[in-house]
Amino acid sequence: MEQVTIERLGHQGDGIAPGPVFVPGALPGETVEGEISNNVMAAPRIVTPSEMRVKAPCRHAKGCGGCQLQHARDDFVEDWKVGVVRHALSAHGLETEFRPCATSKPQSRRRATFSARRTKKGALAGFHMTGSDVIVPVPDCLLVDPKLAAGLPLVEAMAVLGGSRKGELSVLLTTGDNGLDVKVSGGKELDPQLQSELADLARAHDVARVAWGDEVALTRRPAVQKMGRAEVVPPPGAFLQATSEGEAALLAGVREAVSDASHIVDLFAGCGTFALPLAEHARVHAVEGDKAMTVALDKGWRMAEGLRHVTSEARDLFRNPLLPEDLHRFDAAVIDPPRAGAEAQVAELAAARIPRIAFVSCNPVTFARDAAVLVGAGYTLDWLQVVDQFRWSTHVELVAQLSLTDR
Numbered sequence: 001m002e003q004v005t006i007e008r009l010g011h012q013g014d015g016i017a018p019g020p021v022f023v024p025g026a027l028p029g030e031t032v033e034g035e036i037s038n039n040v041m042a043a044p045r046i047v048t049p050s051e052m053r054v055k056a057p058c059r060h061a062k063g064c065g066g067c068q069l070q071h072a073r074d075d076f077v078e079d080w081k082v083g084v085v086r087h088a089l090s091a092h093g094l095e096t097e098f099r100p101c102a103t104s105k106p107q108s109r110r111r112a113t114f115s116a117r118r119t120k121k122g123a124l125a126g127f128h129m130t131g132s133d134v135i136v137p138v139p140d141c142l143l144v145d146p147k148l149a150a151g152l153p154l155v156e157a158m159a160v161l162g163g164s165r166k167g168e169l170s171v172l173l174t175t176g177d178n179g180l181d182v183k184v185s186g187g188k189e190l191d192p193q194l195q196s197e198l199a200d201l202a203r204a205h206d207v208a209r210v211a212w213g214d215e216v217a218l219t220r221r222p223a224v225q226k227m228g229r230a231e232v233v234p235p236p237g238a239f240l241q242a243t244s245e246g247e248a249a250l251l252a253g254v255r256e257a258v259s260d261a262s263h264i265v266d267l268f269a270g271c272g273t274f275a276l277p278l279a280e281h282a283r284v285h286a287v288e289g290d291k292a293m294t295v296a297l298d299k300g301w302r303m304a305e306g307l308r309h310v311t312s313e314a315r316d317l318f319r320n321p322l323l324p325e326d327l328h329r330f331d332a333a334v335i336d337p338p339r340a341g342a343e344a345q346v347a348e349l350a351a352a353r354i355p356r357i358a359f360v361s362c363n364p365v366t367f368a369r370d371a372a373v374l375v376g377a378g379y380t381l382d383w384l385q386v387v388d389q390f391r392w393s394t395h396v397e398l399v400a401q402l403s404l405t406d407r
């Protein structure tokens with residue numbers, strides 16, 4: 001049995017003591033004791049608890065691997081996430097004004113991927129235990145919208161109908177005004193019998209749409225998502241922001257950053273989360289790698305009333321970024337790349353010198369790298385806000401404004 005004192009929290013949410021020794025569930029300042037094997041104290045006893053420690057609010061927290069930081073106070077987690085961003089910026093010599101963190105409420109996640117497996121008695125659905133293939137049922141999950149938790153019996157029924165005996169189903173549930181939107185991966189092949197059984201199940205659970213693998217198995221009602229005044233039906237499984245509150249906070253930041261613009265380019269536009277609301281006041285060109293998403297965005301724009309002109313383009317912005325000659329006509333840019341960031345596109349943005357950029361990122365490390373290129377080209381990083389739509393997890397998301405100062 002050894003005793004160690006935690007110095008800091010690692011990127012996976014583990015406490016880290018000198019050594020390093022990784023201690024899951026421990027917080028900075030805590031003294032813990034237990035057996036250490038391969039630099040990990042897997043089952044620590046907390047000897048001196050931190051003032052930042054709280055009793056995990058969710059009754060599933062102990063077994064479920066869905067959340068990593070339920071044992072810490074919200075203000076601690078917010079400060080930690082801000083610290084992660086500050087640290088990433090400082091590696092590039094950057095600093096900025098940090099606005100207060102916007103953390104989404106419990107039970108606000110509007111989409112979740114549940115795992116499900118057939119059992120001798122029926123099926124089991126829930127989240128995986130940390131680092132394990134054991135599935136923990138989470139009927140009272142405090143993370144997800146209650147409509148998602150209420151969908152767990154549906155997920156189990158899908159595993160009974162379409163799960164293979166050995167494999168595991170992955171079932172993405174998304175809330176929507178027309179009912180749940182469901183996408184199932186890892187199931188047996190979709191045949192006419194399964195299709196008709198799924199239709200009965202969808203009726204019984206009042207589901208809007210079911211996609212099975214890459215096929216839309218059935219649509220009872222359009223799986224609509226509101227994006228400003230527009231209603232968009234995203235392709236099954238397409239990217240959406242994780243909570244409505246988080247989306248609203250990101251959009252408020254983006255709107256502020258590009259508020260004076262009359263022609264905006266939205267890079268990595270998805271199905272139009274930012275492009276369509278921004279089209280209430282400006283013309284927008286939306287660029288996105290996934291063709292089906294641009295089609296959904298365009299259809300949503302065409303059906304909406306009172307929006308300015310929106311054009312959309314399917315384009316791989318890693319391999320084929322928009323060039324300065326494509327970008328000159330815009331007076332603001334929104335950019336929201338995947339975790340890898342937008343190295344190639346940001347190099348072109350830096351050369352194009354568009355006056356304002358709203359930057360949304362889900363990875364502080366690639367954000368800092370890309371922001372440093374823009375700052376090197378004469379932009380100022382005016383402000384940044386951490387938007388935490390992944391409460392109780394180690395995931396960090398942000399929105400920031402950059403403006404050109406030496407025009």
Ligand SMILES: C[S@@+](CC[C@H](N)C(=O)[O-])C[C@H]1O[C@@H](n2cnc3c(N)ncnc32)[C@H](O)[C@@H]1O
Pocket residue numbers: 239240241268269270271272273274287288289290293315316317318319336337338362
């Ligand atoms: C973080 S999401 C943001 C989407 C959108 N801005 C939103 O808020 O809903 C990143 C988007 O980048 C798209 N994407 C990923 N790689 C891409 C690439 N190489 N070129 C263009 N788009 C890409 C994804 O399909 C996804 O829609």
